[in-house]
Amino acid sequence: MQSPTEQIQLLRRMLELYSPSGQEHEIASFLVEEMRRLGLRSRIDEVGNALGEYGSSGPSFLLCGHMDTVPGELPLRLEGNRLYGRGAVDAKPALAAMICASDILISQGFPGRLLVVGAVDEESQGRGVKNLAERRLQSDYAIFGEPSGVENITIGYKGSLHIRLSAKTKTGHSATSWLFRNAIEEAFDLWKEFQKIHFPEERQESKFYAITATLIEIHGGGSSSTVPSLCDLHVDFRLPPAVPPQRMLSEVAKTVESYRVTRSDVDVDVQVEDQCEPYEADRDSFLARGLSWGVREVRRKPATLTRKTGTGDMNLLGAALKIPMVTYGAGDSKLDHTVDESVDIDEYLDSIKILQKGLVRTLELHSRAQNTASRPPQPA
Numbered sequence: 001m002q003s004p005t006e007q008i009q010l011l012r013r014m015l016e017l018y019s020p021s022g023q024e025h026e027i028a029s030f031l032v033e034e035m036r037r038l039g040l041r042s043r044i045d046e047v048g049n050a051l052g053e054y055g056s057s058g059p060s061f062l063l064c065g066h067m068d069t070v071p072g073e074l075p076l077r078l079e080g081n082r083l084y085g086r087g088a089v090d091a092k093p094a095l096a097a098m099i100c101a102s103d104i105l106i107s108q109g110f111p112g113r114l115l116v117v118g119a120v121d122e123e124s125q126g127r128g129v130k131n132l133a134e135r136r137l138q139s140d141y142a143i144f145g146e147p148s149g150v151e152n153i154t155i156g157y158k159g160s161l162h163i164r165l166s167a168k169t170k171t172g173h174s175a176t177s178w179l180f181r182n183a184i185e186e187a188f189d190l191w192k193e194f195q196k197i198h199f200p201e202e203r204q205e206s207k208f209y210a211i212t213a214t215l216i217e218i219h220g221g222g223s224s225s226t227v228p229s230l231c232d233l234h235v236d237f238r239l240p241p242a243v244p245p246q247r248m249l250s251e252v253a254k255t256v257e258s259y260r261v262t263r264s265d266v267d268v269d270v271q272v273e274d275q276c277e278p279y280e281a282d283r284d285s286f287l288a289r290g291l292s293w294g295v296r297e298v299r300r301k302p303a304t305l306t307r308k309t310g311t312g313d314m315n316l317l318g319a320a321l322k323i324p325m326v327t328y329g330a331g332d333s334k335l336d337h338t339v340d341e342s343v344d345i346d347e348y349l350d351s352i353k354i355l356q357k358g359l360v361r362t363l364e365l366h367s368r369a370q371n372t373a374s375r376p377p378q379p380a
C-alpha cells in the first residue's frame with residue numbers, strides 16, 4: 001500500500017505530464033503502469049482511456065476522472081501546502097485520489113468490484129465518457145472526479161440548450177428605413193421574448209432550479225447605408241431538472257410561432273447547436289450516504305451536498321447508466337481553467353481516505369439491504 005508521500009508523488013507525476021485534450025497518451029501509459037503496479041488489471045481502451053479493474057464479484061463501482069486538461073502549460077510548484085500546476089484542480093487530484101483509494105481498498109481485500117477510468121477528451125468533445133456510455137458499461141454505482149471541495153459532494157448539474165436563431169428580412173436603403181424591418185432589431189425582440197420563458201416548477205430564488213439565459217453571440221448587418229437584412233443570434237439556456245432541453249425547445253418554438261403571426265414578413269429559423277440533459281442524483285442513495293459518512297469520519301463535519309449550475313459527466317452518463325452517481329474531488333472549482341489551478345495537499349490526502357471509507361460504507365449499506373431483501377419471512 002502507498003504511503004502518503006507516495007500518494008503525493010503520484011499526483012506530482014501526473015501534473016508533470018502535460019496532457020491537454022488530444023495529448024493524453026503519455027499520462028495514460030503512465031497510469032496504466034501505475035495501476036498495474038498497485039494490483040489493478042489495467043489497459044488502454046480503443047479511444048485512449050486508461051482503465052484499471054479489480055475484483056470479480058460483489059457490487060461494482062465506476063470511479064471515473066479525466067486525464068486531460070485545458071491547454072496552457074503551467075510549471076509545477078509547491079507553495080506552502082499548495083501544489084500548483086495545470087490540472088491541479090481540474091481534475092488530476094480527483095483522479096489520483098481514486099487510484100490511491102483503490103490501492104487501499106485492494107490491500108484491505110475489498111469485497112466488491114472497482115473500475116477506475118482515466119478518461120480522455122473531457123475538456124473537448126467528451127469522447128472518453130461517450131465511449132463508456134456506448135459500450136453500455138455495467139456498474140452499480142459511479143463516482144466522477146471533479147473538484148467539489150473535500151467536504152462537499154456534487155449531486156446535480158443543470159442541463160443546457162444552445163440555439164442559433166436567424167432572422168431574415170427584405171430591406172433597402174437606410175435613408176428610407178421606415179419602409180423596412182431591421183433584422184437585428186427583429187432578432188433582438190425575439191431574444192427579449194425568450195428571456196420571459198419560465199415554468200411553474202422553477203424556483204427563482206435558486207440559481208440551480210431556475211432557467212438562466214445568456215446571449216452569447218450576435219452577427220448581423222455590415223453594409224453601409226443598408227437596413228440590416230440578416231441577423232444570427234446564439235442563446236445559451238441553462239436548465240433546471242424540471243426543464244429538459246426538449247421542453248425548453250418546444251416553448252422556444254411556440255414563442256417563435258406567435259411572433260410569426262404578427263411578423264409574416266420576417267423569415268425566422270431556429271437551429272439547435274447543442275443540448276445536454278439536466279441531472280440530479282438521489283440524495284438518499286447508498287452512495288451519497290456512504291460518501292457523506294466518509295466526510296464525517298475524516299473531517300469531523302457533516303458533508304454538504306451541492307448542485308452545480310454547469311454541466312458535467314453525470315449529465316452524459318446519467319440517462320445511459322441509470323444508477324446512483326455523485327461527483328467528488330478535492331479542490332475549489334472556481335480555480336478550474338485559471339492560471340492559479342492548485343490544490344491543498346492535506347485536502348487531497350483526506351479526499352483519498354474519504355473515498356476509501358465512503359466506498360466501504362456504501363458496500364455495507366448495499367449488502368445489508370440485499371440481505372434484508374433476501375431473508376426468508378420470519379414466522380409470526
Ligand SMILES: [Zn+2]
Nearest residue numbers: 090091122146
Ligand atoms: Zn474537469
